[in-house]
Amino acid sequence: MFTYRTLTGEDAPAWLDLRQEGARVAPNGFLVTLDEALAMDTDRARQMLEFGAMRGVFEDETLVGFCGYRPQQRQRIRHRAELGPFYVTPDRQGSGAARVMMQGVLAEARAGGVAQIELTVAPDNARAIAFYKKQGFQKYGVRPDAIREGGVPEHELLYLLWVN
Ligand SMILES: CC(C)(COP(=O)(O)OP(=O)(O)OC[C@H]1O[C@@H](n2cnc3c(N)ncnc32)[C@H](O)[C@@H]1OP(=O)(O)O)[C@@H](O)C(=O)NCCC(=O)NCCS
Known part of the structure; x- marks a missing residue:
């Protein structure tokens, strides 16, 4: 059973662990580098979460x-x-947790009068692209030289979803 909610400062330790894990195992899914993720301490994570811009999906607690x-x-x-x-x-992954999180975001968007959700994704991130398409996102462009990896320019794909 998965639940969705806004993360608060109290979630900082768990969020920090998961963010570091993500930067380690899925570097093409994050703009933050592993070094940058490791450099953040719990106090800073708490401050970031207090902005209220981070959502989480929980399995039980x-x-x-x-x-x-x-x-x-x-x-x-x-x-x-x-x-x-x-x-x-x-x-x-593959359990439905990602869908619960996306449905939570969509419900918030609807409630807040948001009509359009935008995201960027690396062209080689086939699993994420398949997931976003499954959720109804459409590609609308390419941002050239979006990321420089070791000085080498890489583009990223721009996707959006019209909320209904
Ligand atoms: C992106 C992410 C949140 C999606 O969640 P998920 O639980 O893996 O998503 P799902 O399993 O519901 O959907 C992925 C789909 O891609 C398919 N897929 C898996 N590997 C694939 C591949 N290499 N190429 C194409 N499709 C692939 C899966 O079969 C599934 O489709 P299906 O439901 O029709 O079988 C998750 O994979 C993740 O956290 N990835 C690492 C971080 C990341 O890359 N985030 C996106 C940054 S933009």
């Missing part, structure tokens, strides 16, 4: 996934929100 969800604040772009990072621990 255990955090098994998290995602960033950031509705735009300015009047003319309030119909849009950014999603990401989006991560589920390997043990729980």
Whole structure:
């Protein structure tokens, strides 16, 4: 049984562990590097979570996934929100936890009047792309030179979902 909720400062230790795991096992799923993830301490993680922009999916009391969800604040772009990072621990991939987290985000978007959710994904991240497509996301562009890995430019794909 998976549940979805906004993470708070109290979730900092569990979130920090999961974020470090993600940066280690799925580096093409994160903009943050492993070194950057390891450099964050619990106090800083608590501060970040207090912004209220991070959501989690729990199996009973255990955090098994998290995602960033950031509705735009300015009047003319309030119909849009950014999603990401989006991560589920390997043990729980394929279990439905990712879908529960995405459905939670969609319910929030609907309730908050958000019409469009945007995300970016690495072109070689086939599993994530398959998941996003399954959830109804459509590709709308490519951002060139989005990431420089060891100085080498890499592009990323832009996806969006119209919330209904
Ligand atoms: C992306 C992520 C959240 C998706 O959650 P998940 O539980 O793995 O998703 P699901 O299993 O429901 O869906 C993935 C789909 O891709 C399919 N798939 C698996 N490997 C694949 C591959 N190499 N190529 C194409 N499709 C693949 C699965 O079979 C599944 O489709 P199905 O339900 O029709 O069988 C999760 O894989 C994850 O956390 N990955 C690491 C972090 C990451 O890359 N995040 C995205 C950053 S943009």
